[in-house]
Amino acid sequence: MVKRGLGRSNVNADINVTPMADIMLVLLIIFMITTPLLQTGVTVNLPKAKNPLDAPEADSKDAIVVALTREGRIYLQKTPISEDELIKYVTDRLTGEINKTMFLKADQSVSYGRVVQIVNQCRKAGVERIGLMAEKEKER
Structure with a gap:
């Protein structure tokens, strides 16, 4: 008679995690490279302020953020828009709103007169508060 199962077999049941670690490292590198690309928007060199x-x-x-670039182009969030379209959008958007606030990111090289012109047009459209965006100066 032949006896079965009495001999011990040396089966290695360990899981090799090296390929998984390699894949995770590659995914981490891909995410590190692509994340800054997803966060780019309109390039505006904001003026510096101490406080x-x-x-x-x-x-x-749901915030209304308007960007005014060095070239004089107007962007609503990240979408290019004309001044007339901006006024129409702001008027439609703020109808019936309690908080009538808008934020303006104007490039520091844009003339003061152009910024005032945009502010005046937005005020006529119903904006009650306008936040002028600035970057904090780096302390030395």
Whole structure:
């Protein structure tokens, strides 16, 4: 008679995690490279201020953020828009709203007169409060 199962087999049941670690490292590198690309928006060189106030409401998804670039182009969030379209959008958006606030990110090389012109147009459209965005100066 043949006896089965009495001999011991040396089966290695360990899981090799090296390939998984390699894949995780590659994914980490991919995410590190692509994340800054997703966060880019309109390039505006904001003026520097020593004591700017924090405005966390400017980061909310329903905030009205207007950018005025060095070239004089106007952007609503990240979308290029004409001045007339901006006024129409602001008027429609703020109808019936309690909080009638807008945030303006103007490039530091834009003339003061152009900024005042945009502010005046937005005031006529119903904006009650306008936050002028600035970057905090780096302390030396």
